Amino acid sequence: MISLRKGRYAARAARSEDDIAAVQSLRQGRFRSGAAPDLDAFDEQCHHILIEEIKTGVPVCCFRLLSLKSGAQINKSYSSQYYDLERLSGFGGVMAEMGRFCIHPDYTDPDILRVAWGAMTRYVDENGVEMLFGCSSFQGTEAEEYYDTFALLRDRHLAPNRFLPHIKTPENFRFAQRLKRKPDAKRAMKTMPPLLRSYLVMGGWVSDHAVVDRDLNTLHVFTGLEISAIPPARARLLRMGAR
Template identity: 65%
Template sequence: MLIWGKGRYRTRLAETPEDLEAAQRLRYRAFISGTGAVDRTDGRDADAFDPVCRHVLIEEARTDTLVATFRLLPLASGAEIGRCYSAQYYELEALESFQGPMVEMGRFCIEPGVTDPDILRAAWGAMTSFVDSEGVEMLFGCSSFHGTDAEYYADAFAMLTERYLAPKRWLPRIKAPNVFRFAERLRKPDRVTALKRMPPLLKSYLTMGGWVSDHAVVDRDLNTLHVFTGLEIRAIPPARARALRAVAG
């Protein structure tokens, strides 16, 4: 089912087992192959959440080539937060009181070696269409930094501490056994270095009013550091919301 299409790319929901396999193989190339993550022998990145998620495929319209993918897990409200992927790593009890519809966005990746910024724009166009059509009030997920060297990302974490920590009413607590408590390290970030080393998807969340947990989970299985990231839709600045809807339209 087509959910967004403009210019060079189109975005649709996976409908067949072959669609899902294509997404899983792209995730393998992006997250596993050659990244230092724990390898999978079948060339797929698959888990128990795949059957309950909606999978989004971003394809080059002219060639039907899959260039990016992500998955969505809709929740009726915060009362269902315990069944999301992120709840494996974060204590999300504070979000149980969130009343509106939510959606977890996960496993976002782009084909290795492909750098067209329009792909990320296509992803946000599709996400905006989905959020509007489903009445979603909060978007959340895990934003990943490649590798587990926290010091390399010291300026990025310092910027998150200075500007982007979650409101206390929603703040995720520690659950994972191995975490980096970056908010306890007080330092002035170098803005240029921080932005250079911040994952593009996370930067997009932050420009829309997003926030993060006060710690990063050290995920040695995927060889990443990740922070819980939330975005209340009503907090998106009006100018940014208009721009997103212009892309989505």
């Protein structure tokens, strides 16, 4: 059972109906424009992690994890609705899909992301996870404002061919094929979601196209990270943060 305290924040597994309601309410503010909480059929299959400010008890971050015994179960994942993941079906190790990651808009403390990765690292180690994957989301559905980010992903961070997801949905932006510009690295990093930046620093990779998700008002790229590919120095830092 995940339980981690660092500085002003504590991460723990959601345990009760009230915890799940808090998770869904926090997600609603990030992914939905209406009043209804954000929920779907995958919630019942996932482990939910809730990060709270210790002093106030305010939920400041959450995410969910779906564990798969191997790539043979990849079609049970949320991401498989949007990507053809056949090339990952032969992955032999335990996988975990991380999704619905969000941080409360009123909290910008970078320690929140550090605590989140600490909790995720503990989950990975305790469950023998060999690959993390999921959908990294960009706010809105207009690709143009993220052209520099997508150009940077094209040049430096595309998935290896043995894992590269294929197109499955009709509404997408094929940035690896369409973009010809050289990226402005400073602008690219400014518009890149913090979670995706963290994945890439650790050796993560992305699909060659972004999916337009009208339901959640986002663009997202499939993101993968082989745990064995994390640089040793970075892995040590992650495990220190998980203590």
